Amino acid sequence: MAKIKASRNGTKKDAITKKAAALFRKKGFVASSMRELAENIGVEASSLYNHIGSKSEILQTICFKVANDFNLHIDEVEKLQEDSLAKLENLVRFHVHMMVDLFDEVYVANHEWKQLKEPYLSNFLNQRKIYEARMIQIVKDGVDEGTLKPIQPHIAVLTILSAVRGIEYWQRHKKEYGISELENDMTEQLLHGLTK
């Protein structure tokens, strides 16, 4: 059997996580087995355990890596010397890119977080809640500044996050239009609407 190859710019653990995210997205976390993951990588199941402790540990790695990416990004956005609208646009574009560039990982974090064990489950949910609250605050600031309409900020954030999450249904239509059209048109509609 072959050895586990490290992914480019990454470790062997990164390579396993990447393959696992693809497997968990397609089959679901519960229905995926370590044996199947090993087969997908082309190694013996036993050699996986040199790099990771369990299937649950892989799910934790995926969910917390995705959370880190979003948290680090919103840290930067909050520091920008720009108005709330520009910050919001920055966030929408980042979400679109995450849904496309890290599709397997973000999909798994969105759909399979319920399978996390404690204390990771509560911790992950709490981080998501804080992230949403930070987005809501940016919308509130925009309403207060007068750049945004007096829309209920929670509804605006729900609308944005749900719309972007729907990119999972776009994957089938990739050939009709590319990522930059998707990013520009979705951002335009969510911030400035469909009407001329």
Place this chain on the structure above:
Amino acid sequence: MAKIKASRNGTKKDAITKKAAALFRKKGFVASSMRELAENIGVEASSLYNHIGSKSEILQTICFKVANDFNLHIDEVEKLQEDSLAKLENLVRFHVHMMVDLFDEVYVANHEWKQLKEPYLSNFLNQRKIYEARMIQIVKDGVDEGTLKPIQPHIAVLTILSAVRGIEYWQRHKKEYGISELENDMTEQLLHGLTK
């Protein structure tokens, strides 16, 4: 054991379907049993079979009832003597109401259609495809008329349908704001944007 009570303005089968939709939403179709459904209704499992043939039949009833509601509504919308923007607004508001008024049924149709058996599975997916194509046509007409921006119609419909679908996450926040605020703000954002 009690008898199955017919729901108001409905048959006993309607009452069973309603309870089943709530159960399937909470536990998932696969994990739900006829015995559990009977317990929820307060009757013997055997008496359920006087009204319905199987668990699969109930799922079919739920999915095709939801499909009928959306199809009949878009039939009416297409006939309206109004511009595309008004038609689109009508559709968005209807989707919001369906997500709220028939939450269990729409949730089950959105999440559990994969569990439909053939020929229902292919038939259901085809109806959904046709429904989306009809919405896309309304957006296309709006772009051609010049009332809507030249946004890729498929992206606009994806954005609308995904955003509305996200109302499933709103259920936890019901107390913060009501359905009319949700309906008005989401419709405003999706059609006219967040900016003043």
